[in-house]
Amino acid sequence: MALLLSLAGIPVSAPADTFVGHCRQRLPLMAPEGRGCNGPVPEMIERALRYAGHTVTWHPYPWARSLHMARHGGLDILPMHSLDAKRRTFLLPILYGHRVRTIAYFAHVGSDVEVDAFDDLRRYRVGALRDSFYSNEFNNAVGLDVFHATHNDQLRTMLAYDRLDVAVTSNIHEIEQFRQDKNLRQLAYVEYFVNDRYFSIPKHSEKAVYYDQIVHQIDLMRGRGEIDAIFRNYGVVPPRQDVGPHPTLIRDSDKPSASPGPGKSSQ
Numbered sequence: 234m235a236l237l238l239s240l241a242g243i244p245v246s247a248p249a250d251t252f253v254g255h256c257r258q259r260l261p262l263m264a265p266e267g268r269g270c271n272g273p274v275p276e277m278i279e280r281a282l283r284y285a286g287h288t289v290t291w292h293p294y295p296w297a298r299s300l301h302m303a304r305h306g307g308l309d310i311l312p313m314h315s316l317d318a319k320r321r322t323f324l325l326p327i328l329y330g331h332r333v334r335t336i337a338y339f340a341h342v343g344s345d346v347e348v349d350a351f352d353d354l355r356r357y358r359v360g361a362l363r364d365s366f367y368s369n370e371f372n373n374a375v376g377l378d379v380f381h382a383t384h385n386d387q388l389r390t391m392l393a394y395d396r397l398d399v400a401v402t403s404n405i406h407e408i409e410q411f412r413q414d415k416n417l418r419q420l421a422y423v424e425y426f427v428n429d430r431y432f433s434i435p436k437h438s439e440k441a442v443y444y445d446q447i448v449h450q451i452d453l454m455r456g457r458g459e460i461d462a463i464f465r466n467y468g469v470v471p472p473r474q475d476v477g478p479h480p481t482l483i484r485d486s487d488k489p490s491a492s493p494g495p496g497k498s499s500q
Contacts, residue, residue: 252282252289252440254310255299258384260407261469263313265293273464273471274313277329278432280459281450285443295383297363303435310440312432313405315366324433325444327451329460330472334428335404336368338420339411341392346399348420357398360388367401368424389414430472 256263256270263272270291282289289310294302302308304323316326338354340346348354355376363381366372380397382388385407388400393416402408405428411417434441454460455474464471 250287250440250443252287252309253307254278254289254291254312255294255302255308256291256312257294257296257299258407259313259405260410261467262405265291270312273467273469274432276467277451277454277460277463278310278312280463281447281454284450284453285446287440287443295363296365297383300364303433304437306435306437308435309438310432311435314431314433315405315428316431317366317372320433323436325436325441326431326433327444327448328429328431329451329455330474331427331429332404332472334368334424334426335408336371336424337402337408337411338422339392339400339402339414339417340398340420341395342416342418344395344398346420348399348422350422351424353422354399360391360397360400362388362406365406367403367406368426370424371401385410389417392417 254270254275256265256275258264259272259274261272263270263274265271268291269275270293275291279289299308299311303311311324314320316324320326338348338359340348346357348357351370351374354374355378358378358380360380360382361367361371362385363383371377380391382391385402388397388402389411391397392400393414399420400411402411412419434444434447451460461471461474
């Protein structure tokens with residue numbers, strides 16, 4: 234039995250540790266539920282940690298607060314995010330696939346707002362989630378009048394009461410809730426691009442010593458189709474896996490020292 238578990242990539246013994254993970258509402262991929270976190274993304278993370286001999290406790294936090302704690306401590310798992318140069322400075326990222334990102338803009342049904350090209354946004358006040366990445370075009374734009382909200386519900390309410398002209402969203406930021414809101418209409422301009430998907434262990438976390446173990450387990454799960462099966466079990470299209478093995482994102486000098494443990498990649 235031990236040999237079979239070892240061949241499957243599941244360690245037969247490992248020092249058990251409990252990770253602190255943050256959960257936020259990003260239906261249908263993730264949402265707080267009781268004292269846990271429900272959805273394909275948290276289940277994927279829970280399995281990878283379990284295969285490496287660990288567990289996770291989930292705590293509901295808004296995204297901006299989670300990012301702050303990832304920079305300064307108090308967090309071990311930051312689930313489901315994109316990666317840019319700034320985030321690389323304080324995160325150890327774990328790639329689990331990629332998606333085509335759809336960036337869309339919404340306005341109140343009774344407004345005369347029209348956005349046919351990105352530069353049209355400069356005429357309006359635009360709502361976005363605080364510290365969220367939408368696209369390079371949006372996040373790096375200069376001269377936009379942007380209001381930052383904590384939740385998508387706040388953005389939709391402000392649109393309905395004409396306190397915002399436009400709100401940006403994406404298929405990672407609950408776009409279907411905007412499309413189903415009868416008070417809103419989608420504008421003409423839409424952006425598409427391929428977006429790699431990650432969860433991370435912050436560099437300040439004491440659990441960062443397990444980074445290679447978790448990367449290895451996620452690579453095994455990707456290779457045997459387990460991540461696809463998890464997402465399909467929730468009725469969610471899985472992220473694409475035609476991205477090869479986990480890329481070398483972290484220099485050895487950036488990683489904390491760790492003793493090799495069961496499940497750690499030797500590559």
